[in-house]
Amino acid sequence: MQRYNPSEIEPKWQKIWQDQKANEVKTEPSKQKMYVSGMFPYPSGAGMHTGHAFSWAVVDAIARFHHQHGENVLNPIGWDTFGLPAENYAIKTGTSPAAATATNIINFKNQFIRIGVSIDWSREINTSDPSYYKWTQWVFTKLFERGLAYQKESLQWWCPVDKTVLANEQVEGGRCWRCGSLVEKKSMKQWFFKITEYADSLLDEIEDLDWPQKIKTAQINWIGKSEGAEIDFLISETASHRESVGLLAPADSLAADVSSTKKSISVFSTRPDTMFGATFLVLAPEHPLALQLGTGEFKESLKEYVRSAVKKSEIERTNDTKEKTGVFTGSYAINPINDEKVPIWVADYVLGGYGTGAVMGVPAHDERDYAFAEKFHLPIVEVIEKPADLEEEIYHGEGTLINSSEFDGMQSSQAREEIVAVLEEKKLGSAKTTYKMRDWLISRQRYWGAPIPIIHCPDHGAVAVPENQLPVMLPEIEDYAPKGDGLSALARAEEWVNTPCPNCGKPAKRETDTMDGYACSSWYLLRYADPKNAERAWDPEIINYWNPVDVYVGGDHAIAHLLYVRFWTHVFYDMKLVNFKEPVKKLIYHGYINAEDGTKMSKSKGNVVDPLDVIDSGYGADALRTYLLFMGPIELDASWSTKGVAGVYRFLNRIWTLTQQYLESDKTSNVNDQKLAVALNKTIKKVTNDIRRQSFNTAIAGLMEFVNDLYKLKLDGFSEKGWRDALGALTQMIAVFAPHMADELWTQLGGQGLVQKASWPKWDDSLIVEDMVTIAVQVNGKLRGEVTVEKHADTEDIKALALAHENVAKFVREQKPTKIIYVPGRLVSIVL
RNA sequence: GCGCGCGUGGUGGAAUUGGUAGACACGCUAGCCUUAGGAGCUAGUGCUUUACGGCGUGAAGGUUCAAGUCCUUUCGCGCGCACCA
Numbered sequence: 001m002q003r004y005n006p007s008e009i010e011p012k013w014q015k016i017w018q019d020q021k022a023n024e025v026k027t028e029p030s031k032q033k034m035y036v037s038g039m040f041p042y043p044s045g046a047g048m049h050t051g052h053a054f055s056w057a058v059v060d061a062i063a064r065f066h067h068q069h070g071e072n073v074l075n076p077i078g079w080d081t082f083g084l085p086a087e088n089y090a091i092k093t094g095t096s097p098a099a100a101t102a103t104n105i106i107n108f109k110n111q112f113i114r115i116g117v118s119i120d121w122s123r124e125i126n127t128s129d130p131s132y133y134k135w136t137q138w139v140f141t142k143l144f145e146r147g148l149a150y151q152k153e154s155l156q157w158w159c160p161v162d163k164t165v166l167a168n169e170q171v172e173g174g175r176c177w178r179c180g181s182l183v184e185k186k187s188m189k190q191w192f193f194k195i196t197e198y199a200d201s202l203l204d205e206i207e208d209l210d211w212p213q214k215i216k217t218a219q220i221n222w223i224g225k226s227e228g229a230e231i232d233f234l235i236s237e238t239a240s241h242r243e244s245v246g247l248l249a250p251a252d253s254l255a256a257d258v259s260s261t262k263k264s265i266s267v268f269s270t271r272p273d274t275m276f277g278a279t280f281l282v283l284a285p286e287h288p289l290a291l292q293l294g295t296g297e298f299k300e301s302l303k304e305y306v307r308s309a310v311k312k313s314e315i316e317r318t319n320d321t322k323e324k325t326g327v328f329t330g331s332y333a334i335n336p337i338n339d340e341k342v343p344i345w346v347a348d349y350v351l352g353g354y355g356t357g358a359v360m361g362v363p364a365h366d367e368r369d370y371a372f373a374e375k376f377h378l379p380i381v382e383v384i385e386k387p388a389d390l391e392e393e394i395y396h397g398e399g400t401l402i403n404s405s406e407f408d409g410m411q412s413s414q415a416r417e418e419i420v421a422v423l424e425e426k427k428l429g430s431a432k433t434t435y436k437m438r439d440w441l442i443s444r445q446r447y448w449g450a451p452i453p454i455i456h457c458p459d460h461g462a463v464a465v466p467e468n469q470l471p472v473m474l475p476e477i478e479d480y481a482p483k484g485d486g487l488s489a490l491a492r493a494e495e496w497v498n499t500p501c502p503n504c505g506k507p508a509k510r511e512t513d514t515m516d517g518y519a520c521s522s523w524y525l526l527r528y529a530d531p532k533n534a535e536r537a538w539d540p541e542i543i544n545y546w547n548p549v550d551v552y553v554g555g556d557h558a559i560a561h562l563l564y565v566r567f568w569t570h571v572f573y574d575m576k577l578v579n580f581k582e583p584v585k586k587l588i589y590h591g592y593i594n595a596e597d598g599t600k601m602s603k604s605k606g607n608v609v610d611p612l613d614v615i616d617s618g619y620g621a622d623a624l625r626t627y628l629l630f631m632g633p634i635e636l637d638a639s640w641s642t643k644g645v646a647g648v649y650r651f652l653n654r655i656w657t658l659t660q661q662y663l664e665s666d667k668t669s670n671v672n673d674q675k676l677a678v679a680l681n682k683t684i685k686k687v688t689n690d691i692r693r694q695s696f697n698t699a700i701a702g703l704m705e706f707v708n709d710l711y712k713l714k715l716d717g718f719s720e721k722g723w724r725d726a727l728g729a730l731t732q733m734i735a736v737f738a739p740h741m742a743d744e745l746w747t748q749l750g751g752q753g754l755v756q757k758a759s760w761p762k763w764d765d766s767l768i769v770e771d772m773v774t775i776a777v778q779v780n781g782k783l784r785g786e787v788t789v790e791k792h793a794d795t796e797d798i799k800a801l802a803l804a805h806e807n808v809a810k811f812v813r814e815q816k817p818t819k820i821i822y823v824p825g826r827l828v829s830i831v832l
Numbered sequence: 833g834c835g836c837g838c839g840u841g842g843u844g845g846a847a848u849u850g851g852u853a854g855a856c857a858c859g860c861u862a863g864c865c866u867u868a869g870g871a872g873c874u875a876g877u878g879c880u881u882u883a884c885g886g887c888g889u890g891a892a893g894g895u896u897c898a899a900g901u902c903c904u905u906u907c908g909c910g911c912g913c914a915c916c917a
Contacts, residue, residue, distance in 0.1 A: 214836050218912050221835065226916075269917060282917095324915085349915045359917045367833085368915050436916055558912075618870075630857075632845055637910090641844075643858055646870070651857085657872090689848080698846065701856035708856090711873090776852040781898050783852055821897055823851055831897045 004656035006620025010740040014113055022754060023118040025074050027542050034066040035074040035546050039554035040524060042080045043104040048111040050593040051555060053611035057625040058553045058590060058634055060117045064736045065691050068760040074546055075118055076528040078125035079105050083517040084162055084178045087448035091481045097448045101128060111612060115621045116739050123531045127520035133450040134471035135537035136520050140453055141464040148194045151462060156441055158186035163482040164445040165190055167516060168438050169560035188486055191443040191452055195567045199223050199435045202566055211587040218558050224436025228270035229420045231429035233281055233333035235263045236341055265333055268355030268434055273415040275337040276404040277383035278360035281344045285309035286352030293344055295330030302327050302346060309348040324349055324372045336428040337419060355434050370394045384412055442516040447480045447489040449514030457501035457508040466502050488512050521561055522568040525549050525583055544579045552584040555592060588694060591637035598639045609640045622738030623649040629696035629737060652738055654707050659745050662723050669717030676722050677767050679709045680729060684763035687733050703733060729761035776827040777802040779811045795822050802828040
């Protein structure tokens with residue numbers, strides 16, 4: 001008997017799939033399409049890890065399942081190759097990032113082939129290939145045309161180690177997402193994408209996405225919409241007249257929307273209804289007016305405070321959240337609702353980057369303002385009636401207004417609108433919505449990225465490189481390292497930098513920053529559908545057939561990538577380049593595979609499981625993939641278990657052995673055919689439905705159960721037809737998880753062509769219900785027995801049978817049941 | 833602090849709409865078999881009890897004939913955001 005030997009059959013079938021181009025698909029609008037993709041990998045030198053294997057075990061199970069349903073399945077792959085690791089490696093070793101990337105791609109591609117994923121290799125894309133980044137640059141120029149790409153001087157996150165700026169989304173807990181060093185704030189002129197203009201649009205569509213709730217919530221929180229009002233507090237002349245001229249100098253750094261000519265400070269508040277309780281103003285240390293408001297004796301301490309606060313890292317400032325610090329400026333402002341004079345303070349608990357960088361302090365109804373007022377002995381005025389049973393000092397809920405002159409007695413929700421109306425009339429405020437999300441900072445002072453296609457002309461300013469001059473090729477250079485002067489290595493490629501202005505032909509200079517790698521990954525899901533198009537980024541007709549992606553699989557990038565890709569698609573929709581707003585219908589966000597001890601796999605701990613080692617050690621790719629999906633629900637984190645792989649291998653081996661036994665035996669009988677039919681139809685139904693809802697672990701459990709049944713039933717025998725139906729369907733179903741073995745067994749069983757070309761087995765519901773069904777019997781909610789009845793038995797007969805049951809009768813005794821409930825096919829509940 | 837999710841055997845987990853809790857697998861125990869292989873096969877395995885039975889889904893209440901599932905309170909864990917006004 002032939003033994004199950006994955007190391008022999010897996011390479012054999014991988015070659016056949018390659019030779020037959022088995023997974024290449026064409027755009028055929030008449031056919032039902034299915035587009036499934038994993039998040040394309042960054043091909044690192046270390047090779048594929050278990051996370052990749054897991055992602056693509058999921059992707060491939062879905063792809064193959066739909067393929068077997070006769071759908072036109074697109075399962076592409078590409079390489080996300082721009083970025084810091086390749087560049088840092090290049091700097092360290094002196095090889096070019098392009099060369100290192102090319103080697104890594106070959107390596108990764110071989111590894112993907114070895115796990116047997118049904119990828120359409122004709123659609124492979126690579127973001128650092130000029131034929132790809134030409135179109136990334138083209139998108140940039142389109143955004144620029146629409147005013148969605150712009151340059152601005154502002155304070156930005158700067159990674160001192162990688163010597164580049166970072167987007168907000170790339171700063172994790174105050175640290176660089178790549179190297180983990182503490183980031184700093186640096187004022188630089190940078191390129192941005194105006195994602196804030198799409199904040200509402202992105203927010204509106206979230207609800208309808210078939211995405212995990214936690215990702216949707218994370219995005220909603222990140223966008224952070226809050227509705228309220230912007231309110232102007234006039235600076236009191238009496239306190240600051242001596243400084244008035246100097247005070248009104250234009251803002252120099254942070255863009256707070258303070259119109260200095262109006263001599264006022266704007267604050268943002270979601271609670272204008274509490275305005276009568278605003279007893280002070282607080283400015284962020286970064287606020288453009290902060291220093292200028294200093295008067296007399298307060299000037300020095302203010303200067304000192306601002307200097308140290310701005311220097312402090314964001315981490316330091318947020319870590320000591322308990323103790324509030326701040327200084328009085330010596331100036332006052334007028335509360336526009338009651339004309340009260342309130343002191344202006346500067347404190348670092350107010351953030352420079354949110355709202356206007358200034359707040360009105362309402363200590364009675366805000367915990368932070370309360371802590372601040374307590375510490376500095378500022379007046380606390382209650383303006384919303386506190387519920388009687390509330391024990392805390394501060395009430396931040398809604399309620400009835402008090403101490404608010406003509407608004408007394410009004411409900412806060414109504415007062416909010418009326419107070420804003422009054423302010424609007426006085427031209428001292430208006431309703432306003434703010435967002436936590438900032439514009440997407442996309443320039444990087446690094447070499448290994450798509451050059452920003454802009455030429456700076458002395459006469460015309462920033463000019464987009466015309467489409468016929470794209471791509472702006474990355475020049476070959478010797479030294480890739482950034483020098484920390486805020487310029488990328490490209491700035492030193494003089495021949496490349498100096499170029500005529502596309503408008504006037506006069507000498508001009510290229511932009512030397514490159515684009516954030518996330519720009520490249522914001523449209524690749526479109527390019528897969530039309531990967532070879534040299535005329536344009538994509539043909540809308542093709543994209544509108546394949547896209548949006550039906551199922552997108554990944555375990556990372558909850559905010560950054562998954563928000564950016566939505567943003568670009570919304571823009572493309574507005575540009576009429578696609579006919580859908582959302583790029584991804586269903587998102588599967590799977591968990592991590594941890595090491596055997598439950599901790600994160602890491603090279604330094606030496607607990608990394610290399611998927612290729614698992615394959616090579618003899619278990620094979622089929623066992624690896626099946627095990628990864630059997631570990632548990634895919635959205636949960638799981639810990640690797642070597643014993644677990646062995647168990648799944650044993651299961652595959654049992655299928656193999658059973659098939660060989662059938663092929664070698666000549667004895668047939670049909671004693672168990674009926675039981676077999678029941679088990680088979682049940683299994684097909686369960687496995688089909690489980691795979692549909694991505695419950696792979698239970699689908700595999702169902703197949704295991706079926707195989708166990710086959711072993712038990714075969715002893716007495718099946719007919720030839722019984723065997724063929726069972727093994728044929730089993731092979732087709734296991735193909736989703738263990739495709740190599742499936743094709744091998746399918747061929748041995750005499751199947752024509754590849755398993756995936758045969759249509760998925762169907763079940764017959766009428767065959768699932770056995771003639772006799774077991775009904776549980778409960779007395780007062782406790783299980784007391786079981787009765788076996790015919791499937792169409794009469795309800796009254798079943799109830800009678802239940803009461804007659806020996807053990808049941810023992811518990812019922814003389815008592816007369818008050819109620820007998822029958823749940824068809826399941827149980828009888830007797831209530832005494 | 834706010835938001836989201838989760839608590840089930842020795843372990844990973846199952847129970848799709850309230851209807852026999854613990855499927856399937858790992859581990860463990862016993863037996864059989866052997867061309868000693870990463871074997872294979874068979875049976876058993878929630879806790880407790882000699883048994884009948886009793887108890888069991890983080891804890892405490894509640895709704896119901898019936899609750900892992902629904903409601904209230906509470907404890908613990910994980911993730912995301914975090915002085916966002």
